[in-house]
Amino acid sequence: MYTEKVMDHFSNPRNVGEIENADGAGQVGNPSCGDIMKITLKVEDNIIKDIKFKTFGCGAAVATSSMVTEMAMGKTIEEALQITNKSVAEALEGLPPAKMHCSNLAADALKAAIEDYLKKQNA
Amino acid sequence: MRKVYFDHSATTPVDPAVAEEMIKYITEHFGNPSSIHSWGREARKAVEKARQQVATAIGASSIGEIAFTSSGTEAANMAIRGVAYANRQKGNHIITSAAEHSAVLACCKQLEREGFTVTVLPLDQYGLVTAQQVAEAITDKTILISIMHANNEIGTIMPIKEIGEVARENKVIFHTDAVQSVGKIPVNVDELGVNLLTLSGHKIYGPKGIGAMYIRKGTFWQPITFGGGQERRRRPGTENVAGIVALGKAIEMATERMYNDAQRLSGYRDRLIKEVLEKIPNTILTGHPQNRLPNHVSFCFRFIEGESMLLMLDMKGIAISSGSACTSGSLEPSHVLTAIGLSKEVAHGSLRLTMGKYNTEEDIEYFLEVLPPVIERLRAMSPLSEG
Amino acid sequence: MRKVYFDHSATTPVDPAVAEEMIKYITEHFGNPSSIHSWGREARKAVEKARQQVATAIGASSIGEIAFTSSGTEAANMAIRGVAYANRQKGNHIITSAAEHSAVLACCKQLEREGFTVTVLPLDQYGLVTAQQVAEAITDKTILISIMHANNEIGTIMPIKEIGEVARENKVIFHTDAVQSVGKIPVNVDELGVNLLTLSGHKIYGPKGIGAMYIRKGTFWQPITFGGGQERRRRPGTENVAGIVALGKAIEMATERMYNDAQRLSGYRDRLIKEVLEKIPNTILTGHPQNRLPNHVSFCFRFIEGESMLLMLDMKGIAISSGSACTSGSLEPSHVLTAIGLSKEVAHGSLRLTMGKYNTEEDIEYFLEVLPPVIERLRAMSPLSEG
Ligand SMILES: Cc1ncc(COP(=O)(O)O)c(C=O)c1O
Ligand SMILES: Cc1ncc(COP(=O)(O)O)c(C=O)c1O
Ligand code: FES
Ligand code: FES
Structure with missing residues (x-):
């Protein structure tokens, strides 16, 4: 069902948690649909210095959250915004068709966190 | 394992x-x-x-x-x-x-x-x-x-x-x-x-x-x-x-063994229900407390999602199932869990443990040992959890 | 046996x-x-x-x-x-x-x-x-x-x-x-x-x-x-x-073996058709003479009834089947046999012999030896038979 890469990120999720006084925070999903993702960021000189996630969801949801944090870590804001649902799924060597929507959440949560950061910057 | x-x-x-x-x-x-x-x-x-x-x-x-x-x-x-x-x-x-x-x-x-x-x-x-x-x-x-x-x-x-x-x-x-x-x-x-x-x-x-x-x-x-x-x-x-x-x-x-198996398994069942509810906060027993199958135990754990729990237990060698929507790839959790009045959110965290004639006391011990850290770990990951 | x-x-x-x-x-x-x-x-x-x-x-x-x-x-x-x-x-x-x-x-x-x-x-x-x-x-x-x-x-x-x-x-x-x-x-x-x-x-x-x-x-x-x-x-x-x-x-x-099995069994099939028709008078081959399954042989023997033939062959250790009405306990013989124009009377005397990959030349020999006396015996019993 799941690739080895998915199972690796599921069993050893990277960057679990919540950054206090985050520079940006984003939450997407809805608990009644079975999935929520929350991403918090620390940004320095336009570079994502730290990123953490919290997820309520299936194996794919946990793995995509973990993967998206790994992909975004150390990237510039512009580079991080290039991360798509598709690239997350590909980095995990694929997801079962029924689970593709979980990868949407991960990229969406990252985007939401970055937008929150940019909004705060402009405020 | x-x-x-x-x-x-x-x-x-x-x-x-x-x-x-x-x-x-x-x-x-x-x-x-x-x-x-x-x-x-x-x-x-x-x-x-x-x-x-x-x-x-x-x-x-x-x-x-x-x-x-x-x-x-x-x-x-x-x-x-x-x-x-x-x-x-x-x-x-x-x-x-x-x-x-x-x-x-x-x-x-x-x-x-x-x-x-x-x-x-x-x-x-x-x-x-x-x-x-x-x-x-x-x-x-x-x-x-x-x-x-x-x-x-x-x-x-x-x-x-x-x-x-x-x-x-x-x-x-x-x-x-x-x-x-x-x-x-x-x-x-x-x-x-x-x-x-x-x-x-x-x-x-x-x-x-x-x-x-x-x-x-x-x-x-x-x-x-x-x-x-x-x-x-x-x-x-x-x-x-x-x-x-x-x-x-x-x-x-099955008919010949029924009485003896039911005696033994309902003992395990009652112990599982008691200890899980004691050990793990924010847990709901689903189904009838007494008037239930002798081999059947089922809970909902708040703040977590069933498929993740199932996969983590599987990695520990334990097979259980869940009525979470995610296990079936559908958007709706089990119709039975919502029909007994649970919110979708809670229903997502369901676990069903059904014993059989080859299960032993040691299996029960092992489960009681393995489950709490799994729930804890998932709750630590969950944005819904207070802790 | x-x-x-x-x-x-x-x-x-x-x-x-x-x-x-x-x-x-x-x-x-x-x-x-x-x-x-x-x-x-x-x-x-x-x-x-x-x-x-x-x-x-x-x-x-x-x-x-x-x-x-x-x-x-x-x-x-x-x-x-x-x-x-x-x-x-x-x-x-x-x-x-x-x-x-x-x-x-x-x-x-x-x-x-x-x-x-x-x-x-x-x-x-x-x-x-x-x-x-x-x-x-x-x-x-x-x-x-x-x-x-x-x-x-x-x-x-x-x-x-x-x-x-x-x-x-x-x-x-x-x-x-x-x-x-x-x-x-x-x-x-x-x-x-x-x-x-x-x-x-x-x-x-x-x-x-x-x-x-x-x-x-x-x-x-x-x-x-x-x-x-x-x-x-x-x-x-x-x-x-x-x-x-x-x-x-x-x-x-089955796909791997198909060609070889078909070659071997169609040889038996053609021999069975030829010899049965030669040895037993008042016999009709049913189905197409060439354009047929490689393992499939079927006849109608006039004047006899299929279930009796089947049981007698069974007593000799041979399993075959018949489209006779009596084998199914219904009143009508096989709809396929009547659809190819056989009278009900003739259709009652049908035999179907279908070979498989474990059958050997000896099985064919044995059948060819056993069948004629069975048919003869049943015909001797039959009021329809001329002989
Ligand atoms: C209550 C109940 N009814 C019917 C079925 C369906 O039986 P089967 O799996 O043999 O199709 C099941 C099994 O999943 C069941 O639990
Ligand atoms: C031509 C044909 N169709 C269908 C069937 C039915 O298949 P089954 O026996 O698996 O129900 C048979 C077997 O009796 C058959 O010979
Ligand atoms: S979170 Fe429900 S299917 Fe992935
Ligand atoms: S003669 Fe008895 S069933 Fe046909």
């Missing part, structure tokens, strides 16, 4: 004694029961012996009341749709419950599309419907009541005897899906007062791909598949002889 | 290599393919491997085109009734032939009761229908053509490819019952030009209780049983994993 199988409501291993009988009819005796020659007669004899074993186990008065099917699902289709089509002149109303397996509910949905009217009785917080609810739902158009004996997801046992009395008083045909109860609690068609009863081999240490329908003599019914005259014209297609032999043996063994 | 099984069109023994694969999924790997844990995933993998084996054997373009069923009969019900119900808006006319198995004919009868119109094409003396006959029967209401690939009773092979062309030209969905042809003659869904094809495990050295339906991508179709989402929502019910694994292995082996 220790391997603990706790998913007996999904399917059971085949008992070695059942496998042994079955394998004879795969490797040695291969005749077609419809053949007149000695190869065929031998197969016919084996099929009729198994029919007797099933009839005896559920207290049917004659082997003519048992038809073999390819699954519990096919048996439910035959029972429900076979009665509905045959009694269409009499009425078009069917009563069932929100607790039913999709095998029953999907048949009812199809019948609705075909012009029947279906009343789906709501459940109380324990997953029960009452005979009173059934009595109140009956109209002069009611031709069938279909209420399951024991629920697969929350283990609750329905008051079938009382519902059977209501059915009889009102002269309405009554079917019970006994897939989860056979072999675990007493099942007797006369005591339960049912006209039809369906069961499945792979839930009672028999193989997958075999089931049976009991149909009381005189019940107005018609077949739903068409072909040769097998199974007394009730179910066409060459008989799954090895599967039938296995079902006969399996139901006989 | 020598035991000779010559009834492979009724059912076959399970090949030991097939049994070995199958038994692993009875004794060891018992997971439910719908379960997410490792027990379940292992079962799922086995089911999908078997699906690939079936797809490859019949030249399907994807495993999504294969659905497992519990028999050839269930597969025929799904194919015929599933197409009929799904295409009812388009039309209500179905074309089939008088040669079909009861699995197909009984479905068509049921559809007639439900308001469909069925044309049953007559057969020529060899049991053939032509593409021309099919073309002439098509109306603008025709939604389905169902013509079998090879006949079980007389062995005749139908011109499926030509009928497939007619079906395609007229944009009518085409199903063929390939239960008797798979593993004996080449079966490729693209070469045959079919939209649906059905087959059964126990005719190809697999177990009883498993079959499959091929359905070409894009074919308008709906399920005929209701329940869980198994088999890509085409056929609900927990999968018969062991049976599915066995069918995959069996069809793979």
Whole structure:
């Protein structure tokens, strides 16, 4: 069902948690649909210095959250915004068709966190 | 790693004694029961012996009341749709419950599309419907009541005897899906007062791909598949002889062991319920606290999602199941969990642990040791969790 | 006593290599393919491997085109009734032939009761229908053509490819019952030009209780049983994993051996036909003299009745079958024998001998030695016989 890469990120999720006084925070999903993702960021000189996630969801949801944090870590804001649902799924060597929507959440949560950061910057 | 199988409501291993009988009819005796020659007669004899074993186990008065099917699902289709089509002149109303397996509910949905009217009785917080609810739902158009004996997801046992009395008083045909109860609690068609009863081999240490329908003599019914005259014209297609032999043996063994297994497993069950509720905060027991299958334990853990829990337990060698939407790839969690009043969010965190005859005290210990850190870890990851 | 099984069109023994694969999924790997844990995933993998084996054997373009069923009969019900119900808006006319198995004919009868119109094409003396006959029967209401690939009773092979062309030209969905042809003659869904094809495990050295339906991508179709989402929502019910694994292995082996077995058995077949016709007067070969299954021999012996012949041969250790009315306890002899123009009286004396891969030259010798005195004895008893 799941690739080895998915199972690796599921069993050893990277960057679990919540950054206090985050520079940006984003939450997407809805608990009644079975999935929520929350991403918090620390940004320095336009570079994502730290990123953490919290997820309520299936194996794919946990793995995509973990993967998206790994992909975004150390990237510039512009580079991080290039991360798509598709690239997350590909980095995990694929997801079962029924689970593709979980990868949407991960990229969406990252985007939401970055937008929150940019909004705060402009405020 | 220790391997603990706790998913007996999904399917059971085949008992070695059942496998042994079955394998004879795969490797040695291969005749077609419809053949007149000695190869065929031998197969016919084996099929009729198994029919007797099933009839005896559920207290049917004659082997003519048992038809073999390819699954519990096919048996439910035959029972429900076979009665509905045959009694269409009499009425078009069917009563069932929100607790039913999709095998029953999907048949009812199809019948609705075909012009029947279906009343789906709501459940109380324990997953029960009452005979009173059934009595109140009956109209002069009611031709069938279909209420399951024991629920697969929350283990609750329905008051079938009382519902059977209501059915009889009102002269309405009554079917019970006994897939989860056979072999675990007493099942007797006369005591339960049912006209039809369906069961499945792979839930009672028999193989997958075999089931049976009991149909009381005189019940107005018609077949739903068409072909040769097998199974007394009730179910066409060459008989799954090895599967039938296995079902006969399996139901006989399950009935013999039932009392002792139920004693032992309900002890484990009560310990599991007590200790899990004590050890893990924000946990809800689902189903009835006492009136439940002896091997069945089910919870919802707040703030976590079932598939993740299931996968983490699997990595520890433990097989359980969950009614979470994510395990099935659908967007909706189990209809039974929402029908007993749980929010979708809570229903997502459901766990079902169903024990079997090979489980031991050590399996229980191991589970009680492994579960709390898994829940803790998932809660630590969850944005919903307070902690 | 020598035991000779010559009834492979009724059912076959399970090949030991097939049994070995199958038994692993009875004794060891018992997971439910719908379960997410490792027990379940292992079962799922086995089911999908078997699906690939079936797809490859019949030249399907994807495993999504294969659905497992519990028999050839269930597969025929799904194919015929599933197409009929799904295409009812388009039309209500179905074309089939008088040669079909009861699995197909009984479905068509049921559809007639439900308001469909069925044309049953007559057969020529060899049991053939032509593409021309099919073309002439098509109306603008025709939604389905169902013509079998090879006949079980007389062995005749139908011109499926030509009928497939007619079906395609007229944009009518085409199903063929390939239960008797798979593993004996080449079966490729693209070469045959079919939209649906059905087959059964126990005719190809697999177990009883498993079959499959091929359905070409894009074919308008709906399920005929209701329940869980198994088999890509085409056929609900927990999968018969062991049976599915066995069918995959069996069809793979049958395809590999097909050419060699056909060569050897058609040699026996031609010898049997020649010698029986020479040795026993008043004998009629039924079915096509050349265009027939390589393992299939069938006769009618005048003045005698099939069940008696069958029982006498059985006492000599030989298993054959007969289309006599008496073997089935019905009053009518085989509909196929009367459809090729035989009188009921002659049809009563039918014998079908179907060879299999374990039969040897010695089996043929033994049969040729045993048969004439049996026929003679029965004729001496018969008031119809001249002698
Ligand atoms: C209560 C209940 N009814 C029916 C079924 C269907 O039986 P089968 O799996 O044999 O199709 C099941 C098993 O999943 C069940 O638990
Ligand atoms: C031509 C044909 N079609 C269909 C069937 C039915 O298959 P099954 O025996 O698997 O139900 C048979 C076997 O009896 C057959 O010979
Ligand atoms: S979170 Fe529900 S399917 Fe992934
Ligand atoms: S003669 Fe007895 S059944 Fe035909």
